[in-house]
Amino acid sequence: DTGVSQNPRHKITKRGQNVTFRCDPISEHNRLYWYRQTLGQGPEFLTYFQNEAQLEKSRLLSDRFSAERPKGSFSTLEIQRTEQGDSAMYLCASSLVDGEGQFFGPGTRLTVL
Amino acid sequence: EDQVTQSPEALRLQEGESSSLNCSYTVSGLRGLFWYRQDPGKGPEFLFTLYSAGEEKEKERLKATLTKKESFLHITAPKPEDSATYLCAVQARGYQKVTFGIGTKLQVIP
Numbered sequence: 460d461t462g463v464s465q466n467p468r469h470k471i472t473k474r475g476q477n478v479t480f481r482c483d484p485i486s487e488h489n490r491l492y493w494y495r496q497t498l499g500q501g502p503e504f505l506t507y508f509q510n511e512a513q514l515e516k517s518r519l520l521s522d523r524f525s526a527e528r529p530k531g532s533f534s535t536l537e538i539q540r541t542e543q544g545d546s547a548m549y550l551c552a553s554s555l556v557d558g559e560g561q562f563f564g565p566g567t568r569l570t571v572l
Numbered sequence: 573e574d575q576v577t578q579s580p581e582a583l584r585l586q587e588g589e590s591s592s593l594n595c596s597y598t599v600s601g602l603r604g605l606f607w608y609r610q611d612p613g614k615g616p617e618f619l620f621t622l623y624s625a626g627e628e629k630e631k632e633r634l635k636a637t638l639t640k641k642e643s644f645l646h647i648t649a650p651k652p653e654d655s656a657t658y659l660c661a662v663q664a665r666g667y668q669k670v671t672f673g674i675g676t677k678l679q680v681i682p
Contacts, residue, residue, distance in 0.1 A: 501661070501674050502659075504669045507669070517669070550616075552615075557603075559604070561606075561670070563608075563616045563617070566614070
């Protein structure tokens with residue numbers, strides 16, 4: 460296993476469309492995180508899964524955002540009715556132990572026209 | 573609410589010129605403080621975790637230290653390949669949310 464992978468790497472969509480991103484964590488990692496990063500800012504926490512359970516979710520996360528990790532392996536992040544303000548890099552990370560550093564994927568860059 | 577403030581926002585060094593990056597934080601019970609390196613267009617790369625005041629960790633030309641209110645990332649004799657954005661982040665006890673600062677963009681000139 461070479462690390463966390465994310466697909467697609469780039470997505471361009473029109474305002475109002477739905478988009479879905481996929482994250483494949485490091486295989487033995489049971490903890491999975493989603494972040495959003497805009498230019499010049501640090502990553503902003505969106506949500507956390509332990510195995511298949513979604514245990515934490517940012518208060519800032521709109522109802523248009525939903526994430527799943529159905530079998531405790533890969534995860535998907537869906538954004539419904541995209542807005543221009545959703546344009547950002549969406550990062551996925553995984554880890555094995557609480558309080559240890561996370562391993563990030565390369566991100567999916569979303570552009571909403 | 574957890575907060576992380578990094579300074580300076582940008583730093584330009586000559587190759588071999590040592591310096592320090594600062595990370596000030598407030599958190600309701602520290603679980604861990606993290607340093608990451610991020611290259612343009614890539615995800616952050618994990619460097620260090622610090623857990624308690626007085627702790628230090630080193631990796632090649634980098635050394636991270638922690639007090640109750642701040643962390644420093646010391647860069648000794650930097651090389652051009654150390655050019656990147658360095659991110660500081662904190663996690664509070666009992667939560668999984670990690671709060672990041674905006675980073676320090678380091679440029680090392682040959």
